[in-house]
Amino acid sequence: MDYTLILLAIFDGLSYAALVFMVAVGLTLIFGVLQILNVAHGSLYAIGAYLTASIGGAIFAAGYAPILAFPLMLIAAALVGILLGGPIEYLLLRRIYHKPEVLQLLVTFAVFMILEDVQRLVWGNQPYFESSALQMLGNIQVFGVYYTVYQLILLPVVAALTLIGLRLFLRRTLTGRLITAVTEDREAAQAIGIDANRVYLLTFVVGAGLAGLGGALASPTTSVLPGIGAEMIVLSFAVVATAGLGRIEGAAIAALLIGLGRSAATYTYPELQVLVPYLIMLAVLLVRPEGLFGSPAARKI
Amino acid sequence: MLKRTLLGATILASALASAAHAQDKPEEITIGIATFLTGPASVFGVPARDAAEMLVEDLNEAGGIDGVPVRVNFIDEGAGGEAFTAEYRRQVQDEGADIMFSGISSGNCMQIAPLAEDLEVINIMWDCGTQRVFEEGEYDYVFRTQSHATGDMLALVLYLLKTKPDFQTIAVVNQDYAWGRDSWEIFSTALKAMKPDVEVVGEFFPAFGAPDFSTEISRLSATRPDVILSTSWGGDLNTFVQQASQRGLVNQSQFILGLGESSLEALGSALPDGVIIGGRGDHYFEHPEMVGQENFDSFVAEFKETTGSYPIYSVFHMVQAFEALKAAYAKAIEDGDGVWPDDQALIAAYEGLEFQGLGRPVTIRAEDHQGIEAQIVGTTVQTGDYPFATLENIMIFDGETITTPVGESSIEWVSSLTPEFVQQVEPTTFD
16 A cells, blocks of 8 residues: 555545534533433434535525535524524423433433434435535545545535634633533532523534534535434444543544544455444543543542 | 025035135235335335335226225335334234235345245235345245346346446445345356456445445545446435546446436436446336337326336336236136136246236246346436436346346356357347
């Protein structure tokens, strides 16, 4: 395997990692703050993708400019965050924060199942494919191999901006600091007058919106069809577990590891490709059960 | 008193005698149809269900089968595994299905064949492709009204070798499950037998339902094989072709899409000219020998009007299952001098049955119950007549020459083929 192949494998790994990160980051943000593992995250991803693909398909067919695909993605993400994320947190999760984790998991799993059927009702069984955004940006040639600008440049850039943006938001803005405070100690934060309920709602809406944005960004690269949510949620869990639950920077590193590992496998031993994310997760968890960046939980007495 | 008893005994005896000879006509014929209503394979299953509903309605309007109306129940193959077999059993034992059509998934067919035998219910494998069912087992109650993977793959290999014989390297991108693996085994074995100098430069089996083939496409772009085969279908195929087309791979290598017929409409303008497409039988909504025939044209038009799409091969397979049913009943009733047939009479009628769906006539071999179906292969062209690619340079291969002979294993049979076989087979061509 010569060096051009290694570089090609790195490019593929990067663009894949970017997509996975966009989904995993919302999941880990929600877990970090709400301490809930949101299985329905996969559905929110799928619905973001469906919204973008179906609305995009309809408006481009009506003759609107393909550039609208990009604002459309943001709108789809906002719709998912506000119309789905909001009610899920407000009507459902709010009632179960003090319940056992197994119950929380079951509730979000139930939401996942319901939303899977909702997708089937609304969008049917046939795959959607709407790639105007990707086609508009064109291709670039690297070592004689064509890549789409969308996958090779745009996706990694968006992922990096999301990572930096989230970091700045959590550390430099008032709302971000409120979120951090509630994450550290909910009771103490409430004691000094922070509205923890509002912070939870806001975090969940942002997390759900990120899932929707992940789906919206993925939609031009793939067929949107029943089952994509389940596929993505399993992979995101692997990323989040590898990173350490609740670690945003960790999710970026873990997504990179998994993306690069996967593409290295495809180039050298394709049969291993499917296994690689889980092998990486297994290896990490054997050595560090709390994940790459997780800290062992201190017992509060 | 004695008189009356004698009379009663006589009536009873004659009634018993006639019951032994024949069954009375039933109120209705109940058919249980297994198809994918959920899951990725519903891209085949749902259009086929729509077709079945249309066909039953038309059939009953025309008086049913010899005056007996037909009722269908659908069961979802998407349930999978035990849930599926339990539902199958329930259809036969509780719903009283007289005959079963099952199914699309090869895995389900392998499971259902022995079960149908146990339940003593006639089962028509109306769509599944595995060649193993009749090569590894022998069944009285199980029939197939269409071809199997060997015919599907062999037609593609022959078409490739007839139209583009000068290539050296090939790569494959198939789904990682039984069909993806088995179809590649048949295709590659046949190809190596008929073109021994061919070199396989890449074998990719991405996960079933994989959303992204970017890495495989980069790898293939760097390897530059002359030919790339994929027997994937549904969303997987659409995604792969779209991604390959966006990145120029489709122009770099000769693509062969074994089940491409079912995605022509879905792929729209993304499918470029020059891609070799198979139809899992001679199934194509512009079948060159069928277009212009009243029943074909009206079916295609009605299907398009009802569902909004053109019929794909699973729809035509459903048509064949119903046409075979009608033909089998007609034959059994005729052979029984107008008496309503029991299961055994119907089985006898299915053996060696010739019937015609919306393609060339199909024969069910009496020995192993395998359907002998012609194969259509063509090359895509965007003519602008439709918002998607249609086929040109169509060849139709006679089913007899490309179906594994009775009692032989497909892999052994195709590996015994020689380069001369390419010339021996003479498909029908159209200009």
